[in-house]
Amino acid sequence: MESAYTWEYETVINELVQGMEKAKQLHFHLCSTSPSRAQNMLMQRILSSYEKALLILNSKGAAEHPPAAPTPASGVVESSISVDGSCRSEDLSNSFKDQQDYNASKKRKMQPTWTEQVKVNPENGLEGPTDDGYSWRKYGQKDILGARYPRSYYRCTYRLVQNCWATKQVQRSDDDPTVFEITYKGAHTCNQSTNAVVPPPASPEKQETRHIPQQQSQALLNLKANLRVNTGSSDSKETIPSQFSFPSTYELCDTENQYISFSALVGDGNLGAHSPLFLSPATSETNYFSPQPHHMASFGGSQGYQHFESDVADIVSAHASTTNSPMGSMDFQVDPLELDPNFPFNASGFFR
DNA sequence: CTAATTTGACCTTC
DNA sequence: GAAGGTCAAATTAG
Numbered sequence: 001m002e003s004a005y006t007w008e009y010e011t012v013i014n015e016l017v018q019g020m021e022k023a024k025q026l027h028f029h030l031c032s033t034s035p036s037r038a039q040n041m042l043m044q045r046i047l048s049s050y051e052k053a054l055l056i057l058n059s060k061g062a063a064e065h066p067p068a069a070p071t072p073a074s075g076v077v078e079s080s081i082s083v084d085g086s087c088r089s090e091d092l093s094n095s096f097k098d099q100q101d102y103n104a105s106k107k108r109k110m111q112p113t114w115t116e117q118v119k120v121n122p123e124n125g126l127e128g129p130t131d132d133g134y135s136w137r138k139y140g141q142k143d144i145l146g147a148r149y150p151r152s153y154y155r156c157t158y159r160l161v162q163n164c165w166a167t168k169q170v171q172r173s174d175d176d177p178t179v180f181e182i183t184y185k186g187a188h189t190c191n192q193s194t195n196a197v198v199p200p201p202a203s204p205e206k207q208e209t210r211h212i213p214q215q216q217s218q219a220l221l222n223l224k225a226n227l228r229v230n231t232g233s234s235d236s237k238e239t240i241p242s243q244f245s246f247p248s249t250y251e252l253c254d255t256e257n258q259y260i261s262f263s264a265l266v267g268d269g270n271l272g273a274h275s276p277l278f279l280s281p282a283t284s285e286t287n288y289f290s291p292q293p294h295h296m297a298s299f300g301g302s303q304g305y306q307h308f309e310s311d312v313a314d315i316v317s318a319h320a321s322t323t324n325s326p327m328g329s330m331d332f333q334v335d336p337l338e339l340d341p342n343f344p345f346n347a348s349g350f351f352r
Numbered sequence: 353c354t355a356a357t358t359t360g361a362c363c364t365t366c
Numbered sequence: 367g368a369a370g371g372t373c374a375a376a377t378t379a380g
Contacts, residue, residue, distance in 0.1 A: 137355090137356065137357085138357060139357090139371095139372065139373075139374090140358090140372060141357095141358075141359075142370065142372095144369085145369060145370085151370085151371095153372075155372095157355095157356090353380100354379100354380090355378100355379085355380085356377100356379075356380095357376100357379085358375100358377070358378085359374100359376085360373105360374100360375095360376105361372100361373085361375100362371105362372080363371080363372075364369100364370085364372095365369090365370080366367105366368090366369090366370100
């Protein structure tokens, strides 16, 4: 039993490594042929998705190894990750749904949690919801002991319709009011993410009802919300700025230019509508964000990408060194013991 | 009219 | 018992 799981586990990792290698080769080809920014972004998202999948698998595998007595849902690796990196979210959401029915609250506690720090742009003075591509509904607000600002609680708008149990908490930083700490809990099992990913030029008002075919939007799904963390426009008291400068890692082919461009776009207040960057969903990129956006200023050229490459090797061979790993900079908790066996453990479904 | 937000009450955890 | 998290009725917005 255990050996079988070990074999499957290793096979999945091998497939992921191979896929990532091919993606890297493709990326280098793109770099040599002056790719568009959107292509670069897409490429980076693909690579980071692979990396994260490997990282998770490694940390999970190292921590608990193949489960001795797998539950019907414990075949997460097989069911969540396909060789081509696509996410079978339907399967995932189904199994997810089955389990959550019997104990939703308990399940929520088992969901992975990660935190992003979003710095708003103090210059434009605009405040409002940020947009991470998902539709959130505010369901509560609490004054937190010792915190100057209240904490807002959001859940996925499609919780009931699509049984999506993703939630997030938005807490304004005491130290720097322009910084918002956004804690995500659970991954989206709904399809709405694709809406923001491909900004409808004509009818943005239909975003929430649009449903893009799963397969077609899969790659985009991977590129999701991390570049833009949206607090929803609902925060009346704390008024979250709708525009913010986002520390990111656009260091793929010509990092600096891209980062500059991104900042400028952020400033003009038309993120999704005009920027090619947002044609592709910001994916797990968020996970690369440093809590200290200022560090990004010194983020140069291809440094980031080299960093990525070496990290991947380390991850695969030496198990998640959080020191070097891109994920080391974020407060992302992946506790193998707390992870839901049914959690969509694919690169696209987990880190959006 | 429908959907989202607000906010006090209730529940859970420590 | 206190604090954080969630619920749900009332209110507001589109």
